[in-house]
Amino acid sequence: MKSIEAGTDSVRMFFEPESVAVVGASRTPGKLGNTILKNLIYWKYPGEIFPVNPKPGDILGLPAYTSVSAIPRPVELAVIAIPIDHVLEVTRECAARGVRGLVIITSGFNEVGAEGNQRLQELLRIARGAGMRIVGPNTTGIVNPYHPFTTTFVELGEVRKGSIAFIAQTGMFAGLMLQRIMTAEDFGLSKVAGLGNKADIADHDILEYLAQDRNTRAIMMYIEGVKDGRRFYDAARRLTKIKPITAMKIGRTPAGAKAAMSHTGSLTGSDEVFDDICRQAGIIRAYDFDELIDFAKMFAYQPIPRSTRTAVVTLSMGAGALASDFCYESGLQLAELKPETLAKVARKSPAWVKLTNPLDIETMVELVGPGEGYQTAVAAALADENVDQCLIVLGTVLTTGADVQFLEAVQKAHPQKSITVCVLGSKGAYEQLCPAIEKFQIPVFPSVRRAVKGLAALNHYRQFNRP
């Protein structure tokens, strides 16, 4: 029995294989094995592709093979998207053929009970005997926009390159989350790993690989169950020192745990234990998918501020008070603004206005207009040495990209301070302002709570990892 390779090389082949066999490649549009192949062709995967289908002939313009054994050249990776009854037989063929890694899309293993679990044990026995590594089963597998490669069975279209890696557990949810990120967000991804039932490759393997991946700046994880708590903790603890990890875990309650068990056969474990692991390993927790994406966006765009001292610049003191509540609850301190900072705003405001932090600029905006008003207050706040981060609440009195151009210079002048924007008001204005501001790597949120929680995530990372 060959020993399984250690280290990140055995993981790298899943992201950058030199050749891939698609077992279950299909001529029928809409079938999983058709879409997998289509994605590889559309993405211009640079390695060799070997479609495998019992019926001879081309598939999507590529010569197909009737079995893995019939492929005449070396095969590094095989994607398995065939009915469950044939998976073991094909795995044996792959082992004999010297395939090094399998991505098993097919479901029907340990998640369906004793018989499925027996099938899984046999699968692992064959793979271990041949030194093959496995991603899955019951997953969509891999997306790597840098070395264009994917095993995904939903039509992907383009995937924006970026600095966020996403370790997902399950196929459908990961696919929907990916669609959402690609259509509703501006940040891009470095890697996606859907691990399914985690029968072999587990979170810690991917974390070790991502530590060395220079395209990855931060990691978001969707977890149903952790396979090996100790190795997960060790890998995460090492990684968080250099790259922030945000994790969302389901099965936090008895009801959710039962559902997760029927899904990926995951033992979700005690939430208290997972929470301890996260705290000790410096992992930020997210509790729903919006939050997971929000935090990833923060880490993709913004520096880690040196302290929690926050300035709030707002057109609405109602929103300012709401932000103050969320800051207090999230452990962020409202900065004590210096007299000269307040004076810069006071000079353009009515004499009767009393200024403090949150900095209410409604009356200044009435006098000098929204563009000059926001610019004056934000520049003053960020120049204040008592301030390490700034939350800007924009009412949609600013409506065009030109109105927010000043943010580019302000961010450049203070690269070590964090800026976050919340846009309240009309949807149309929001949708104009959001890309115009995120172009400068300043994250935008549609709610005060989400903006403050985003800032808090940066600070939790510092508190956990750079005390």
Place this chain on the structure above:
Amino acid sequence: MKSIEAGTDSVRMFFEPESVAVVGASRTPGKLGNTILKNLIYWKYPGEIFPVNPKPGDILGLPAYTSVSAIPRPVELAVIAIPIDHVLEVTRECAARGVRGLVIITSGFNEVGAEGNQRLQELLRIARGAGMRIVGPNTTGIVNPYHPFTTTFVELGEVRKGSIAFIAQTGMFAGLMLQRIMTAEDFGLSKVAGLGNKADIADHDILEYLAQDRNTRAIMMYIEGVKDGRRFYDAARRLTKIKPITAMKIGRTPAGAKAAMSHTGSLTGSDEVFDDICRQAGIIRAYDFDELIDFAKMFAYQPIPRSTRTAVVTLSMGAGALASDFCYESGLQLAELKPETLAKVARKSPAWVKLTNPLDIETMVELVGPGEGYQTAVAAALADENVDQCLIVLGTVLTTGADVQFLEAVQKAHPQKSITVCVLGSKGAYEQLCPAIEKFQIPVFPSVRRAVKGLAALNHYRQFNRP
């Protein structure tokens, strides 16, 4: 000194005045007093409008008057949008002229300290002496789309008529919230009351009025400070028995309370006390603006279910497990589905699939397509007598209005059961599906958490008010 009228008649004049003077009406576009007049004209306010401006001549095509005293006919309501130094003088004039109500937009009263507070006391003395009621000061005032009337100083355009009344405290925030509801939501409003500093008319006055307003089905409140806790409690307790109230209050923390004080001069009070009042009065609390809107939408569209027994129909068991977690935490019970319900789905699923609640329909959808798959599962779940509400998690494999047409018949067949939809995946598909589904009065949310919390709000209302 005349006594101030009690009851709802003295409030009705603010929403349906027979005539209105706009003091501070302006010829300059962008000025508050210009926009207020423009809104009234654009809305075709059916009563008489008297613009008041020291310079003689027409304003926006209406004959203007140089003072309130110069208006030759009876004036029921006056909107005051002039510099603070002239407010007391104009108030005296209004009192002498027999005006019955004032909406005071101008700020600079108790929210700015002792001098402002003195000004407020004098204002109240004059008004009480003449039996005049006041909305404000420091507010945008009133919006009534049914008897078209508004005192708002932001350009409103159309405001959709609907069944939700909104009691807001502050101008700018209320204005931005209104913009958001009008541009990003599908439900409509019955009344908006921005109460500002609540020097005279306070929440309880409006609640009493709304109890009788047949266009109002549910109430959302944004609160900085409650003026008279006892009367607020009494009015709310009576109203919640027939119409749900959702309230969001800022100043829940020391930081937020300080900001609220500088804003509307509100003493926010202890959050524990407010929480007790809400629980005893049957008010649902919301903690941010998204939640306030989400709950309002639920109450506008859906019946109050008879129990918390919830069916979850989902394309992704990951989302199903997440929904289970949130249900558990929100006190919603996952319904025990009857064997015949599961059989209806099993008949169209692979033999190996084990079905439970959440009802994972991924494999059924692979066999029969998303349209038939969702229809089968949702109809089966709602027909189950163990189910009183249903959460449908749509992946954006359904993409058109035609795909979700079946929801109309299903909702009609079970008018006493609540249905809520969460759409995950691509933004484009979400934006197509959301109006197509909300057309049937079924609320749609972009996150599992928000959908479950929406259902939970309906159940909290029943638990609080119909035990």
